[in-house]
Amino acid sequence: MLDDRKLAVLRAIVEDFVSTNEPVGSKALADRHNLGVSPATIRNDMAVLEEQGYIAQPHTSAGRVPTDKGYRLFVDRLSTIKPLSVAERRAIETFLSGAYDLDDVVGRTVRLLAQLTRQVAVVQYPSLTRSSVRHVELVPVAEGRLLLVLITNTGRVEQRVIDTPGTVSEESIGHLRALLNTCLDGLGLGDVPAALADLPEKVGADDRPVAAAVLSVLLETLVENHEEKIVFAGAANLAAVDFSQSLREVLVALEEQVVLMRLLGETGDSSTVTVRIGTENPDLGLRSTSVVAADYGVGDLTLARLGVLGPTRMDYPSTMGAVRAVARYVGQILAGS
Amino acid sequence: MLDDRKLAVLRAIVEDFVSTNEPVGSKALADRHNLGVSPATIRNDMAVLEEQGYIAQPHTSAGRVPTDKGYRLFVDRLSTIKPLSVAERRAIETFLSGAYDLDDVVGRTVRLLAQLTRQVAVVQYPSLTRSSVRHVELVPVAEGRLLLVLITNTGRVEQRVIDTPGTVSEESIGHLRALLNTCLDGLGLGDVPAALADLPEKVGADDRPVAAAVLSVLLETLVENHEEKIVFAGAANLAAVDFSQSLREVLVALEEQVVLMRLLGETGDSSTVTVRIGTENPDLGLRSTSVVAADYGVGDLTLARLGVLGPTRMDYPSTMGAVRAVARYVGQILAGS
DNA sequence: CTTGGCACTCAGGAGCAATGAGTGCCAGCG
């Protein structure tokens, strides 16, 4: 029902509108793109596109603007992801490989992505539940206090202080530590609770209270971190575009962890880049923004997501390219550390 | 040179302008505050205040607006810090005491302060250099890899991975760990480098390379964290006030760690609340904002600063009260953990 | 199906007058 030329017209409208931020008219289209037809013909096509809901006019005597549905078609069928230049790839690589810490990796990633796309970047910390135990450590830090350190295979380190009932001997701690590590080594974090259910029974009667305390703190840590940590950067880039709606709503939404979580959405079906456009977004405050997101992880294992938020009027091919590239490099960096 | 009534007029102007955000005229002043004089008299006083640079008119036929100098006088001599209500104090206390982690304490603090003042809150992490070593831990995580964990008396935990030359026996690690802890226990972090200078000489010849690796990573950690970590929240509150200048500049400034650091400024002379108004700020992008900041710490020990950033037109007494209260409670929480 | 021509629509800007809040100044009063 939409022949090739109409699609070409839609593509041209999207591209022009994205670059100029002004409604695009039939004459301008005929001039700037060589579609080989006259403005009048383009007007006819535009009338059809409008009738089908792909474009709209802000007011009667203005040019056309893509609707969310129009962007959707553009993203799905009219554009291809634009790979980054070699220079950009190299910059990403060197910038990210300078990180020395999981916090630092995530921090650099989010700043990098924000700068690369000139939009708001959002990065989720590697999921705890999807990673596995590399090491557990128990350290006495004071009389009646232990520090529990949990290190995952993704380099994430969680620590918690445990108040123990009474003092605990070095020996007991050593025993408990060994026990924990043999029980848990390499285990997925989701399987930890089951594996530890009978922990108190495995130690001597004297150490049972301590074991119970350690166990409860450990489980608590896993539960509390189930709600994943997530960060964003580049809010200043929002101020550059002037939003039809209030910029405030967007900022409010960004500061809500929960909203951010929903924003990135479920991990995609395939490993490709996911795009959510305007009203497709779950949050009301973000109805005029689009989100481009992707999974990242090491090897086959998906750890978390990252993405970019910007006005629906965004350069999708480039943004998708940047998101995909950064996701890949983060995976590599995490695998190498 | 400024008699009491003129000061009262200035105070009234500041208060009215802060609450209405509109230039205030002589008639409105006479109506809303009972100064006991007529508008004409107030006009004379206002002329003097303007001549001295405390107030200004946006245009000839408009009311007056306080200048930075006017706010300064107001803060220094015409207002007192407004204590929080009991309910607010209780809310702060319960909210902060729910934290289980240094990250969590800081995160909660910054969100709390932002909400309390309806402005942008900025919180600096407790200084590493001013705290002392509570415990050092060395953990083998893989062949040829150790994890170094450094715990400070403020609950801050730093961890770094060390690539060791060759494999290291459990025994050597134990020895090294014991050595580190005896050398460093309770030591201020600033003194660590000196205390460890001769570390390699204290271990057996076989362990020297390992000791050297550990040492270099440890020193590196201290140096890298000398540049303190700092976070902010409540950017959405900026959108509510409409800035004369571009909001973008402010957002850009906020995302620069370095600017944020300078923003809070040096630790104050006394333990009171510091106010920096408009052009008193070091950063160009923040010439129309004010910063209210205070030190926080445990006991006599100042650990870091926190504060609030908002338009120069802000409710200083309340903001100062909130900042002071939160700074105190954070200190208490940190002391108790 | 495409195209040039043509009448029509309407947002945005320019020009202009009226409004009114607020000022500065001055003469009179206590």
Add this chain to the structure above:
DNA sequence: CGCTGGCACTCATTGCTCCTGAGTGCCAAG
């Protein structure tokens, strides 16, 4: 000497009209 009421003056803001021009829809001809 300081306060007050009166008064002329300034000027941002608002509302109004008019005009312009980009852009459209429709139609008849190629």
